[in-house]
Amino acid sequence: MKASKYFLRTFKNVSDDEKIISAILLKRGAYIRESAAGRFYFLPLGQRVQQKIMAIIKEEMDSADAQEMLAPVLHPLELWKETNRTNTAGFELMKIKDRRGAEFALGGTAEEMFVDLVRQYDVSYRDLPFHLYQFSPKFRDEMRARGGLLRVREFLMKDGYSFDKDEESFKAEYEKMKKVYTNIFKKMGLETAIVEADNGYIGGEYCHEFIVNSEIGESKYFTSEDGSYSAHEDVAKFKKDTKNEDDEQKSLTEVEAVRGTTMQDGVDFHKLPLWQQIKDVMFVDEKNRFILAIIRGDFDVNEMKLKHLTSAATLRAATDEEIREVLQSEPGFISPVGIKEKIDSKAELIIVADDSLRTISNAYGGSNKKNLDLLNINIGRDYQPDIEGDIALAEAGFESAIGTGKLVEKRGIEVGNIFQLGYHYSSKMKGATYTDADGKEKPFYMGCYGIGIGRTMATLVEVYNNQKGIQWPKSVAPFAVEIISLNKNEEAEKLYQSLRAERGNLIDEVLYDDRETSAGEKFADADLVGAPIRIIVSEKSLVAGGVEIIDGPKVEVVEMEKVADLIK
């Protein structure tokens, strides 16, 4: 391809708002261009990279016996209603009606579509397992788009769905996909951590993200020092150290406490350790239920864990007014002790206790009355939580839940994810069954597996850039070779034609910058194209006996006739 014919415009001036280097370089290099916020054109250069990424994914997926197909972009909305995802996906789901009134979803994933397809067939246990996947546009009505391709509203995604006869068979597939994904990203030059994560509106019991470490990533996660445990902050578990839980329980006492409303105010006033204090956080969910989360004073509440335990879709902090008027309590002095007896009879209150409250004895905290505290509060004796479980937020330095060392905090970009779905969809969607050896109809045991193509591309740039250009790994570079002519178009053209002629599979892989622009502009653009091998044809190189080949740090002058052999 000759640059003079290529739709390759470079932008020196990218908006000053842009801070993310991948967004800056991809825009400047004419890989992508924004249409509406969070919706991008992939220009010829960008589309080449997308296709190379997809080819790698396809090769690995096919080798793993997954089969590519393609589902419609518009999903009949009744399928999403069958699984209640019209509610759980919430605002992120875009909907559209046709002229006859039929409603469709523009999906962010396509579980219902694949289940609806498969349930139309008579599937026998002999046909299982199988794994179907597609590359197709996905839609998420994000409130905020950001960072070029990192968080967008429309994107190409590889999404796959596995159908197994039981959990055991599924687990083998799940473990296989961990390896397949690791290989896919490795082939592109990306090292990924496999991190336990939250499943959002996808459903199922567990899932893992594939994360490339990066300071600008949105995914914060923890690994144990030995690397054997990795989990997203939303779900990370840790060992809660024991405190004074064996101390003899003293009797509950109310004391005057003219103090401020922070935890530290409590510590200062009572001269007792932070961990012995009860932390009370009052939330309100989308159904207007009050949720009182209580936890040991030295821990924080993890809202994601709290949502799962309470099946709340959204949480917000209760206002001071609500605390006073509806709950008859007092901000800064909330207590689980006796609060249920005081609240407005129409209000619903759920007390959720972190299990860390079992590691302490004779706790202290508020009394639901201003400037009065309680001492010697004991769970089970003085109050009874509605739900007890793990709602604690992990922090760096805490001990890993499986006892493999301290947690280390990391940050990265999620490029792929895999989900156990189990019976989540097959139980909700009627007829999503196979005939087992015993002749009985049984629901499929499912998993799903996604990779965002554009986000992977941006991540590659985050990892492989030197601020002014992109150093694509060979497997995903838009061109393998770039020839740069410095006023020597006749010789460069000869080289270009010889490379195209001699090397069949290079025909499409050579970019030849034949434009009538300055050497400076050509080099700057070449930095953005990032071809792994660059060949300079110049007066200087010809005098030295040939052309200059730059392959990473290696620079050498090579006779023109020998170039093709050398870059094989």
Next chain:
Amino acid sequence: MKASKYFLRTFKNVSDDEKIISAILLKRGAYIRESAAGRFYFLPLGQRVQQKIMAIIKEEMDSADAQEMLAPVLHPLELWKETNRTNTAGFELMKIKDRRGAEFALGGTAEEMFVDLVRQYDVSYRDLPFHLYQFSPKFRDEMRARGGLLRVREFLMKDGYSFDKDEESFKAEYEKMKKVYTNIFKKMGLETAIVEADNGYIGGEYCHEFIVNSEIGESKYFTSEDGSYSAHEDVAKFKKDTKNEDDEQKSLTEVEAVRGTTMQDGVDFHKLPLWQQIKDVMFVDEKNRFILAIIRGDFDVNEMKLKHLTSAATLRAATDEEIREVLQSEPGFISPVGIKEKIDSKAELIIVADDSLRTISNAYGGSNKKNLDLLNINIGRDYQPDIEGDIALAEAGFESAIGTGKLVEKRGIEVGNIFQLGYHYSSKMKGATYTDADGKEKPFYMGCYGIGIGRTMATLVEVYNNQKGIQWPKSVAPFAVEIISLNKNEEAEKLYQSLRAERGNLIDEVLYDDRETSAGEKFADADLVGAPIRIIVSEKSLVAGGVEIIDGPKVEVVEMEKVADLIK
């Protein structure tokens, strides 16, 4: 790929409503499956064929210096408003709003998107011409879907857009694309006729369809006997033979005519030739304008031509009541003579005369009064049309407009189309200009070029089937080779592995039917898969010394070791 692992279910029972053979075979062969009406899943087998079709298109487009990219699926609706296509595309256009209220179109084509992209760049005349294309899902909110993949509501399309500096440069591109398209279809095994057509809501001045002859096609067109002229019935022109136009004009006379309301009634009553009678057809358009189309009695009115001449979006026949009450005329006795003086002052009436009325003299017809006719009506003297032009419907046997013999009627399936757009979009969309050599900003001269992938696939099946199976041409067959084992899985497996091992590019091209089903089912399924080469491994073949290779009509027994060489 082993059939036992392949998501390859065959359906013996396709709905009886289905009459189209391609729909029957593609559904039965598990190539496609309907989701909602007119929206299809492409199963693994179907997706393979789609990908082969796309690969052929890509290769030819790239060779012609077109560049693949990808635009978002959701088009900002304001772009469609800029070109007024929100109105001209009418009901076919689907629209959607995001949570922030931004509106988008789900486009059937993407002219606005490509222009909006290009106008964001500083384009110089030196950068021109260029041609950008994509493969992407398209949406048309058709009232009726039909015939499997022949008329659908959602489909993959290759759509390309060319940007030239002037008409001359564009014409070279347009002629080039005629050749490129012809080659694309030829490589797939399809012979296409290039047929002048109507441009629908795309705009521009002319366009051509690529049509594969087929009785079930929706496109009716005419070619001259020597093949030099081809045009869709919507736009086909013909030579209107001269009649008595040189006769001396006699004076207009009103006569009593107690007759029926058909043209034949007029002929019978006056004993004059049909061609001398004026045919009057009254329409109403979407703006409630009355449009009186008049034409020589032996011709019919072509509504598409009439729409173009009057810029009407839709036409319907006027009711008898409207003709009597608003127009003060009489059904069966309408006449252009004096009608404008009688109509309701609030009504608008446009008289459109076909130029065939210049080929006759002393015509006869109604008088706008019941049972009274006029004789010796002459255009220009007795009435003055508002618009005069060609609104005649071509018929088989008419003389081609360019004098190359009689028109022959044909029918076929439109698999591709190319459009001259000229300045249609660049004049409506602000800033769609390039800087010319003289330093002035000038609008792009444009064209657009489409191929429907699914419809091409269905057309291939229409052409290459024997009712019970598909005989794919090699270039688009889902698999190049199918091995069928008849209870000889051990030997067949060996052959399968040897083919995969020896021939790198065949790895993915061999389907091996290792299923535990009957020979009959295997052969029936093989007919639907339609691999050009089939290899039977059976007791009989082994006794005969090897395996049976079926390549079209040729059948031979070959030693297993020699198979790989033979099918190269």
